Amino acid sequence: xxxxxxxxxxxxxxxxxxxxxxLFALPLLVVLGASAATHWSGALPSGPTLDHYxxxxxxxxxxxxxTSLVTAVAASLLALTAGTWAALAGAALTxxxxxxxxxxxxLPVAVPSVVVGLAVLVAFSQPxxxxxxxxxxVITAHTVLVTAFAHQSxxxxxxRLDPAYEQAAASLGARPARxxxxxxxxxxxPSLTAAxxxxxxxxxxxxxxxxxxxxxxxxxxxxxxxxxxxxxxLFTGSAAAVVLMAATLLVLFAVSRVRTRAxxx
Amino acid sequence: MAEAVxxxxxxxxxxxxxxxxxxxxxxxxxxxxxxALFFLYPLALVVRQSFRPDTGGTSLxxxxxxxxxxxxxxxxWTTVWLAPASTAGCLVLGFLLALVIAFVPFPGxxxxxxxxxxxxxxxxxxITLALLFVYGGTGIVGSFQFLTTPWxxxxxxxxxxxxxxxxxxxxxxxxxxxxxLEAAGSLGARAPRIVRQVILPEALPALAAGGSLVLVxxxxxxxxxxxxxxxxxxTLPTLVYGKAILESDYPGACAVAVVNVLISxxxxxxxxxxxxxxxx
Numbered sequence: 001x002x003x004x005x006x007x008x009x010x011x012x013x014x015x016x017x018x019x020x021x022x023l024f025a026l027p028l029l030v031v032l033g034a035s036a037a038t039h040w041s042g043a044l045p046s047g048p049t050l051d052h053y054x055x056x057x058x059x060x061x062x063x064x065x066x067t068s069l070v071t072a073v074a075a076s077l078l079a080l081t082a083g084t085w086a087a088l089a090g091a092a093l094t095x096x097x098x099x100x101x102x103x104x105x106x107l108p109v110a111v112p113s114v115v116v117g118l119a120v121l122v123a124f125s126q127p128x129x130x131x132x133x134x135x136x137x138v139i140t141a142h143t144v145l146v147t148a149f150a151h152q153s154x155x156x157x158x159x160r161l162d163p164a165y166e167q168a169a170a171s172l173g174a175r176p177a178r179x180x181x182x183x184x185x186x187x188x189x190p191s192l193t194a195a196x197x198x199x200x201x202x203x204x205x206x207x208x209x210x211x212x213x214x215x216x217x218x219x220x221x222x223x224x225x226x227x228x229x230x231x232x233x234l235f236t237g238s239a240a241a242v243v244l245m246a247a248t249l250l251v252l253f254a255v256s257r258v259r260t261r262a263x264x265x
Numbered sequence: 266m267a268e269a270v271x272x273x274x275x276x277x278x279x280x281x282x283x284x285x286x287x288x289x290x291x292x293x294x295x296x297x298x299x300x301a302l303f304f305l306y307p308l309a310l311v312v313r314q315s316f317r318p319d320t321g322g323t324s325l326x327x328x329x330x331x332x333x334x335x336x337x338x339x340x341x342w343t344t345v346w347l348a349p350a351s352t353a354g355c356l357v358l359g360f361l362l363a364l365v366i367a368f369v370p371f372p373g374x375x376x377x378x379x380x381x382x383x384x385x386x387x388x389x390x391x392i393t394l395a396l397l398f399v400y401g402g403t404g405i406v407g408s409f410q411f412l413t414t415p416w417x418x419x420x421x422x423x424x425x426x427x428x429x430x431x432x433x434x435x436x437x438x439x440x441x442x443x444x445x446l447e448a449a450g451s452l453g454a455r456a457p458r459i460v461r462q463v464i465l466p467e468a469l470p471a472l473a474a475g476g477s478l479v480l481v482x483x484x485x486x487x488x489x490x491x492x493x494x495x496x497x498x499x500t501l502p503t504l505v506y507g508k509a510i511l512e513s514d515y516p517g518a519c520a521v522a523v524v525n526v527l528i529s530x531x532x533x534x535x536x537x538x539x540x541x542x543x544x545x
Contacts, residue, residue: 002368002446002456009369016365019358020377023424024384027395034398086296092289101293108304109478110533112485114502115522118509119307122314122519144304197386205388208487211506222388222488229492234397241391248386 035239052239061224061240065247068204068221071135072251075142076150076199080192082143083150088180091158102155108148117141117212135218141209146199153198157191197255204248308526315519327516337521340499343415345528347500348483351422355479356472358423359430364460366431367438368446378435381428392425393492413497421489426482430475437471438464477536484529501525 003009035052037045055061083105090101108116120141124131131137161184169183170176185192207222214223221244228237318326331337366374393412400411411417441464449459487502499507501521509518 002364002450002459004450008456012365012369013371016362016371020362023358023427024380026399027392027424028387030395030398031391040398082296082299086293086300089289089293089296093293094289097290097293101297104297104300107530110481110530111308111526112487112502112505112522112529114485114487114505115308115311115526116304118505118518118522119311120303121509122515123307123310140303147300201386205386205390207388207390207491208485208502208506211487211491212510222390225394226390226491229394229397234394238394238398241394245387245391249383252386 031238031241034235035242037235040235052236053243055236056239056243060219061221061243064219064221064224064240065243067135067218068244069247069251071139071142071218071220072200072203074139075146075203076196078139078143079147079150079199080196083147083152083195084154084188084192086151087155087158088184090155105148105151108144109152113145113206113208114212116144117209120144120209121213132213133215135215137213137215138210138218138220141213142203142206145206145209146202149202150195150199153195154188154191157188161187193255193258197252200251200255201248204244204251311519311522314516315523316516318516319514327520331517331520331524336499337504340501340504340521341524343498344484344500344502344525347415347419347422348480348532351419351426351483352476352480354419354423355427355430356476359427359434359475360468360472362427363431363434363438364464367435367441368464381431381435384428385432388488389421389425389486390488390492392421393489396421397492412493415498417493418490418498421493422483422486425489426479429479429482430472433471433475434468437468441467473536477533480536481529481533484525484532501528 003012033045034040035056036048036050038047038049038051039045057065086101086105090098093101120137121132123129124137124140131140165187166179166183169179174182205222206220207226210220210223211226214220221240225237225240225244228234228240315327316323316325318324318330320326365371366378396412396417400417445463446459449463454462485502486500487506490498490500490503491506502525505518505522505525508514508521
């Protein structure tokens, strides 16, 4: 305990609330409130309604939600495979080589995602690989963007892994593939599911690269939220945003259940 | 030795400290090839396109046009001051809030820490969407054109990115031995001094890690700026979008993109080198 006097402690808590509530709780409450209202001209929203939710869970919006979910699942699985492979391969390299590999895989974080979108658009609008106008161009861009995060979290987990397990398995005659699939990957499972959740959430909310290259028949939900906001339909946009958040949280919750079950083993 | 390297049985790259570096390199090849095909090759094409104006040939014309335009210089300046300012705000605010959660805990502090984790999984444009209601045309505060100024973007960026600083800080604080604080306190040090001389040095690596991530994310932020709907605030990412999608000026967009990548990667690299030197 850093602050001992009772009065000082209350003062610190008051400052915390004054900073925390308006900055972090208010935005979420505002979007939640607006999604179920028709007007907002005073201090509080008025005209409670569920119409925006009805609009946000059918037709175009429902299709956008499915699009987002499919894109995010595909991109996170691909990114997890590539990132884990790179992290595992990197752990066996010499220090100098590993530093090069790490720098290469951190690069997509440093490069603006709008530029990643532009680059993917420029590269795959021409032969040999023509992806422009298909859903694959969106999935490709999302995969590139989230692979860096998957690689970072898996390689951080690898350095914390106790090498005694794999050494024991290898000394008992287990082949490298067996050590990988029966010892190292199960030990990594909690970090793998955490990385999968991170990749999924990032891909669900991705807007910048998507805006550069989405085809008309593959419109993810964030683009729809932007389109609604841009034409002034703020309340409909809020309801779609709440649906987006709820879907993300539901999947993250399911993924975290996998993690807790795995850690009991 | 050469045929031993070729044979798949020797590919023991997975086990740590493998005595066969070539096998390890071979295993590292597939992800690197994939990254090169889907990321490095597209980036190279962007650089190539930025030297090829629509009029044909290879020239520096797109760069000359871009640098000469008022809009680009404005966007460059906005990007370059907005990102460090937001990062500084996030570091100060994140440090203060994490300090209270970790060392002056209140009932529900754990729930607040979990809320921070959830907050990280939401898209950034959500904050601007909420601010549109608070400060927008008919909002809570009224028709106050705050959001269309860079200050509105600054507020939104500090709000959205502060949790990115708090999470590594909370992890670092959890590992701090509270006996150190008790010892310092029993020797007569008061709270500000304990924060400055005991907690801050321990928090530096986490601050450096969180700060570098937030700096580069702020430099590259797009959704927050796009959602303000303001013509007054353009940053380099929104300029790239505007030139490519709205004006179909691909050479110009590629030139702006090259400048943006150089700034982002340069600052990120610099920050990593400096924070490593600082012992973080």
